[in-house]
Amino acid sequence: MYSQAKVLAGGLAHIPVIIGVFYLILSLFNKRALKFPQDNKGKKSDVKVASTNATTKKVSVSNAEAPKPVKKKHADVPVNIYRPKTPYEGTVIENYSLLKEGAIGRVNHITFDLKDSDPFLNYVEGQSIGIMPAGEDANGKPHKLRLYSIASTRHGDNFEGNTVSLCVRQLQYEKDGETINGVCSTYLCDIKPGDKVKITGPVGKEMLLPEEEDSNIVMLATGTGIAPMRAYLRRMFEATEKEKNNWNFKGKAWLFMGAPKSANLLYEEDFQRYLTDYPDNFKYTKAISREEQNVKGGRMYIQDRVLESANELFKMIENDKTHIYLCGLKGMEPGIDEAMTKAAEEKGLNWSELRPQLKKAGRWHVETY
Numbered sequence: 132m133y134s135q136a137k138v139l140a141g142g143l144a145h146i147p148v149i150i151g152v153f154y155l156i157l158s159l160f161n162k163r164a165l166k167f168p169q170d171n172k173g174k175k176s177d178v179k180v181a182s183t184n185a186t187t188k189k190v191s192v193s194n195a196e197a198p199k200p201v202k203k204k205h206a207d208v209p210v211n212i213y214r215p216k217t218p219y220e221g222t223v224i225e226n227y228s229l230l231k232e233g234a235i236g237r238v239n240h241i242t243f244d245l246k247d248s249d250p251f252l253n254y255v256e257g258q259s260i261g262i263m264p265a266g267e268d269a270n271g272k273p274h275k276l277r278l279y280s281i282a283s284t285r286h287g288d289n290f291e292g293n294t295v296s297l298c299v300r301q302l303q304y305e306k307d308g309e310t311i312n313g314v315c316s317t318y319l320c321d322i323k324p325g326d327k328v329k330i331t332g333p334v335g336k337e338m339l340l341p342e343e344e345d346s347n348i349v350m351l352a353t354g355t356g357i358a359p360m361r362a363y364l365r366r367m368f369e370a371t372e373k374e375k376n377n378w379n380f381k382g383k384a385w386l387f388m389g390a391p392k393s394a395n396l397l398y399e400e401d402f403q404r405y406l407t408d409y410p411d412n413f414k415y416t417k418a419i420s421r422e423e424q425n426v427k428g429g430r431m432y433i434q435d436r437v438l439e440s441a442n443e444l445f446k447m448i449e450n451d452k453t454h455i456y457l458c459g460l461k462g463m464e465p466g467i468d469e470a471m472t473k474a475a476e477e478k479g480l481n482w483s484e485l486r487p488q489l490k491k492a493g494r495w496h497v498e499t500y
């Protein structure tokens with residue numbers, strides 16, 4: 132004969148087994164989730180980027196209920212599928228200059244084929260990949276990897292979901308009267324279609340887009356800092372991409388772009404097309420440092436444009452659906468902070484208090500280098 136206590140004890144003893152089975156199913160589900168966008172090839176809908184506002188669910192400890200899954204923030208965003216010890220060797224599909232006649236320096240758009248990667252190297256907008264340049268350093272060791280922001284959407288420039296693109300500026304500086312070329316950026320700007328390149332990643336969860344279609348996205352970019360913004364804008368406004376991603380962006384996207392000369396503006400024709408097609412959703416403000424002057428007579432930087440637009444910008448920031456993304460030169464951070472401080476003051480706000488709040492809320496995203 133079983134006593135009531137024994138039945139209860141027996142029932143309780145099964146709980147760990149039930150939890151175990153539950154987590155096994157959950158982990159299988161997560162492994163599949165990592166496979167997008169391949170899984171969605173040819174399908175109308177796609178897997179959306181995890182919301183930046185996603186909250187961690189708590190496990191219910193009630194006897195009557197089965198435990199709910201603990202969903203870690205951005206748990207379904209792929210990371211480190213390929214590491215430096217076992218990189219993926221991608222083939223270069225194309226490598227072309229993004230600059231116009233009269234531009235300063237060298238900035239290229241480079242696309243790699245991912246289709247032979249196994250496991251598949253998938254990624255989402257706002258992530259980076261690592262590149263391991265060929266050759267050895269001065270100590271005879273293989274060169275270390277360098278990170279580059281991904282400039283394509285998860286569907287790639289060809290919309291087939293099997294490529295990744297970068298926007299790379301060749302680093303060049305003068306030392307003791309000699310021109311020094313950056314190792315990896317020169318390697319990347321020089322590679323040819325058909326060449327094999329060691330790729331790691333993807334990495335990064337700082338620059339992910341929110342899932343909400345009615346979010347507002349403010350983008351502050353200098354130079355190649357445009358890379359993730361180009362991916363965001365394609366996701367929002369590029370016709371074939373929109374068909375693929377089934378993400379009907381309804382908010383306002385405002386791009387502040389800093390470049391030394393007009394000929395250095397990157398992806399300009401695409402952005403002009405988005406302005407024509409989506410005048411109510413896209414705003415584009417440029418700061419051409421060596422052709423325009425700020426009010427003090429100095430070079431025009433994006434922070435000067437931020438100050439000019441303080442009112443409108445802070446109206447947007449007051450809306451908790453607004454996210455701000457900063458990408459490009461590390462040196463712009465103090466300038467942006469200073470401009471935001473002044474702009475906030477004009478609205479009676481304190482930026483040094485506001486910024487940590489925005490950061491905590493997952494609405495202030497910075498990737499500078």
Ligand code: FAD
Pocket residue numbers: 259277278279280281298299300301302304305306312313314315316317355356358498499500
């Ligand atoms: P290296 O050969 O490594 O030389 C760099 C070193 O040169 C510096 O560490 C410094 O010691 C020295 N140096 C640099 N400038 C000077 C100077 N003026 N005077 C004296 N010494 C100097 N880059 C892009 O082009 N596009 C991107 O989208 C991009 N995204 C990035 C994303 C992230 C998250 C990070 C961290 C970096 C990103 N970068 C990007 C920068 C990129 O990773 C490399 O740092 C850059 O390409 C230079 O690498 P390199 O191998 O050419 O230079």
Ligand code: A2P
Pocket residue numbers: 300353354355389390391392395418419420421430432433434460462463464466
């Ligand atoms: P400048 O070089 O005229 O001083 P690129 O990477 O193509 O050179 O573009 C970077 C842009 O960012 C340039 O217009 C550059 O201006 C500008 N820039 C340089 N330093 C800062 C800074 N501290 N804050 C904001 N923008 C900057």
